Amino acid sequence: MTAGSPWFRTTNLPDEPEPQPLPAAQSGPGPLPDPVPPLHEAETAVYEAIPAPDAYQGVPRPQTPQEAYEAPPSAPYEPPATAPYAPEPPGPASYASEPDLTASYRPEPDLTASYRPEPAPAVSYEPDADDRTMALHTVDQAPAPLPGPGRAERRRAAKRKGRGTAPEPAAPAQTGAPLSRVEARRAARAAKDSVGVVLSRVVGELFITFGVVMLLFVTYQLWWTNVRAGQETDKAKQRIENSWSHEDRRPGAFEPGEGFAIMYIPKLDVVVPVAEGIDKNKVLDKGMVGHYAEGSLKTAMPADKQGNFAVAGHRNTHGEPFRYINRLEPGDPIVVETRDAYYTYEMASILPQTSPSNVAVIDPVPKGSGFTGPGRYITLTTCTPEFTSTYRMIVWGKLVEERPRSKGKPDALVG
Numbered sequence: 001m002t003a004g005s006p007w008f009r010t011t012n013l014p015d016e017p018e019p020q021p022l023p024a025a026q027s028g029p030g031p032l033p034d035p036v037p038p039l040h041e042a043e044t045a046v047y048e049a050i051p052a053p054d055a056y057q058g059v060p061r062p063q064t065p066q067e068a069y070e071a072p073p074s075a076p077y078e079p080p081a082t083a084p085y086a087p088e089p090p091g092p093a094s095y096a097s098e099p100d101l102t103a104s105y106r107p108e109p110d111l112t113a114s115y116r117p118e119p120a121p122a123v124s125y126e127p128d129a130d131d132r133t134m135a136l137h138t139v140d141q142a143p144a145p146l147p148g149p150g151r152a153e154r155r156r157a158a159k160r161k162g163r164g165t166a167p168e169p170a171a172p173a174q175t176g177a178p179l180s181r182v183e184a185r186r187a188a189r190a191a192k193d194s195v196g197v198v199l200s201r202v203v204g205e206l207f208i209t210f211g212v213v214m215l216l217f218v219t220y221q222l223w224w225t226n227v228r229a230g231q232e233t234d235k236a237k238q239r240i241e242n243s244w245s246h247e248d249r250r251p252g253a254f255e256p257g258e259g260f261a262i263m264y265i266p267k268l269d270v271v272v273p274v275a276e277g278i279d280k281n282k283v284l285d286k287g288m289v290g291h292y293a294e295g296s297l298k299t300a301m302p303a304d305k306q307g308n309f310a311v312a313g314h315r316n317t318h319g320e321p322f323r324y325i326n327r328l329e330p331g332d333p334i335v336v337e338t339r340d341a342y343y344t345y346e347m348a349s350i351l352p353q354t355s356p357s358n359v360a361v362i363d364p365v366p367k368g369s370g371f372t373g374p375g376r377y378i379t380l381t382t383c384t385p386e387f388t389s390t391y392r393m394i395v396w397g398k399l400v401e402e403r404p405r406s407k408g409k410p411d412a413l414v415g
Contacts, residue, residue, distance in 0.1 A: 221317045229287025229319030236273040236288055237262060244339050256294075257282035261302065263289055263311070263321075264335040266412055267328065272321040274336065278312045287319025292362055299362055299379075302336050302343040309336070310362035310379040315386060315393070322382035325395050326350065333412035334378060334397050342410045345378045345397035353384055353391045361394045369396040 179187065193201075240259045254260045254276040261274040275283045278290035278297075292299045292310045300307025313322040328334075332347045349370050351361065360367040362379050371377060376399035384393040403410045 225285075225317045226287075226319055229285070232286040233273055233288060233319060236275070236286070237271075240273055254293075259288065260291075260338065262337045264337070264413060265325075265328075265332075266335070266415075267332045268324050270321055272313070272319070274311060284312065284314055285318045287314075287321065289313040289321055297359065297362065300364070300376075302338060302376075302378075303340070304376070306364070306374050306376060308362060308364050308366055308377045308379055310381065312381045315382040315384065322380060323386075325380055325382060326352070326384075326393060328395055334380075335410060335412050336378070337405070339405075341405055342401075342403045342413070343399060344401040344403070344410050344412050346400050347395060347397045349396050351394035351396075354394060356389075356392050358392070361392075366394075366396060368394070371396070371398070375399070 236259045240262060256277040256279060257275055259273045259275045263272050263274050264270065273288045274291055275288045276291055276293055277283055278292060278294075283290040289311045290313070291301075292312065297310075299310040302309050314320050315323050315325075328347045328350065330347055330349070334345045334347060336343045336345070349368075351368055354361065354368075361369075361381070364377075365371055365374060366377065366379055369377070369379075378397040378399070380395040380397075382393050383389040384391050401410055408414075
């Protein structure tokens with residue numbers, strides 16, 4: 001088993017060393033050391049062959065020493081061969097005609113190098129020691145230089161130049177730093193409105209307020225006064241009719257403001273009560289027609305056998321019963337209903353304008369009316385022009401029929 005082993009050789013063995021004499025006896029107590037065995041005996045003792053079963057014992061094959069490894073020779077390094085560069089064939093005819101922009105590209109001068117944007121005010125907030133509020137401060141700070149365009153930007157600029165388009169301007173950077181307290185106070189004072197601006201605002205607000213007040217006043221005069229007057233005249237007519245039905249006495253005079261008759265102007269669709277006196281607050285502003293019955297302006301009643309029954313009424317606002325009396329024509333009826341009878345007058349003439357001091361228009365034989373002698377007349381007076389009281393308009397009429405109420409309404413009201 002050990003015939004070919006480099007460790008177990010039966011031939012060419014080295015000379016065995018001569019046996020060494022035992023060491024001398026030790027002078028002290030203790031066991032003696034064991035004798036040192038020879039070298040080959042120690043190795044054979046350690047590497048003793050282990051017998052194997054007979055069935056597994058084969059023919060021993062001699063072992064040869066292992067040959068040293070030698071690497072195969074390698075060829076020297078050679079770089080791989082590369083084919084020469086050949087440009088790609090051009091595309092369609094419509095694209096082959098485009099010029100090579102990159103071949104003729106010349107970078108434009110860098111305009112941003114000399115650009116210095118104006119300092120933009122920055123905003124900061126600092127507490128104000130006076131009112132403990134946050135004060136707004138601004139400060140001017142030199143902006144940082146802008147970086148030049150990169151390679152991609154230059155290529156885009158070259159393409160735009162070839163197409164004829166202008167380059168896009170670069171947006172300046174906005175930077176800022178807080179102002180000092182003194183500068184912030186100066187900026188706050190500068191931001192305040194001047195005296196002229198404040199004064200103009202005050203004047204504008206006053207004009208607006210005045211306009212609103214005037215609008216409300218006009219609305220009151222032209223609309224609300226007519227509404228209120230309509231309510232008052234309805235009540236006055238109801239009172240007059242009730243007095244005719246439930247009272248038997250026939251007073252010779254009426255109290256100022258007391259209604260005693262009802263006037264009809266069929267052409268103008270007017271039905272209005274007639275009260276004693278021409279007091280503005282008690283009679284005229286309540287939408288009624290007032291009878292001239294005081295002092296030197298006292299005129300006759302419809303039942304009088306001779307005289308001029310003169311009345312006054314508003315042309316605008318407060319019910320405006322006489323607004324359209326200028327549309328009356330000669331022959332148009334004017335009917336006055338009293339407790340006992342209907343008095344029908346026919347319009348005779350009109351005086352478009354006269355002075356308020358011309359009281360002769362309500363005389364028993366009114367001047368300017370065209371009447372030449374005594375008779376039973378009616379006079380309607382009102383203000384003119386419209387919405388003013390500068391002058392007076394006068395309309396005259398003459399009695400043509402007196403019909404008792406017991407006989408029914410006259411033809412002017414029935415028709």
